[in-house]
Amino acid sequence: MKLMNKLLGAIVVSLTCSVAMAAGSSYPLDKAPPKLNDQAALQNGAKIFVNHCLNCHSAKSLRYNKLRDIGLTDQQIKESLLFTGEKVGDMMTIAMTVQDGARWFGAAPPDLSVIARAKSINAGPPGGDYIYTYMRTFYRDTTNATGWNNLAFPNAGMPHVLWDQQGPRELTSTLIHQVPKDGKMVWEKLTKQYDAQGYWTAKAETLDNYSGPGGETHTFKALDPKKAAQYDKDMGDLAAFMTWMAEPVQLERKKIGVWVLIFLGLFFVVAWRLNATYWKHVR
Structure with missing residues (x-):
């Protein structure tokens, strides 16, 4: 049982790492x-x-x-x-x-x-x-x-x-995170804006009584x-x-795969009925 749990854990870690490697960053893929x-x-x-x-x-x-x-x-x-x-x-x-x-x-x-x-x-x-x-x-x-x-x-x-x-675009990135202030941790909203020429401005504001999640979001604005x-x-x-x-060949491979599954399904039915007929008199 312990060995099985270790194997399952290894598989989960492997799949998690695969997702991270495929994305290349924490940015969610469209x-x-x-x-x-x-x-x-x-x-x-x-x-x-x-x-x-x-x-x-x-x-x-x-x-x-x-x-x-x-x-x-x-x-x-x-x-x-x-x-x-x-x-x-x-x-x-x-x-x-x-x-x-x-x-x-x-x-x-x-x-x-x-x-x-x-x-x-x-x-x-x-x-x-x-x-x-x-x-x-x-x-x-x-x-x-x-x-x-x-x-x-x-x-x-x-x-x-x-x-x-x-075409030209502007980017607004918003980061909500905790920062130290006056000896305690407070929530801060940091907004960073990139204009169409690549120059940026930043604005930070403290969020009082904030209880939501932290994280970063990005929004593009197309000028055309x-x-x-x-x-x-x-x-x-x-x-x-x-x-x-x-x-x-992936499209052809998938078509062949469908026909293979259909064949295996039909073969299973035939084999099942043959097996029932063969053992009918033995029982």
Whole structure:
């Protein structure tokens, strides 16, 4: 019994750590729109990935011709996704070497072939949720070398390369916590506001007779709501494509799995009836 309790405890700890690792921070992940069966969304995600991500990040585990599986023809791939003499059968590589990346950025930008799977270890949230949240939580921060920061990945070395598509935004972060004052602990509300240029102001106020929970909340205000809404849609498409890219056969695998379960169910019924018929006379 003690051994079983230890095993269960180890499993719980493992799953808890997996969730934390998948998220990358304490920031709650937004649910990415389910678009794996939407070919138009996957094609738009592929366009965004090739045009904006494939400059610094590679996807060496995927060939361009694999994009046929999301409805693109070889001609469409050539005309829309190949710009520097690549062939349809080539891997999604980049000209920048690992050594150059490390020298220019401090660390080489990672290959993104299976990043969606890497961010959904074991029982963690889907990797698509992390990508969707990460790409939508950049904000201007003049205190960082890149001029940007990120809620899902604080102090990320990557700047917001799609800032123009998203449009300007303001961020308000509110932290309710206890601080020492006059020899006792009191509740304080700290509000920090980042404007569209990345300059921030802070305001602290004491909360008298406060009995609620502590914690931190973040609120974005889009200065161009229409542009921000289109950006959110595009990031849903990008997250879906990168989830598909991490395992292109997953849709087929799930279809086969359904048929396997149906077969096993039918086989169970047949085996059960055969067993009853076989033992009927013995009893």
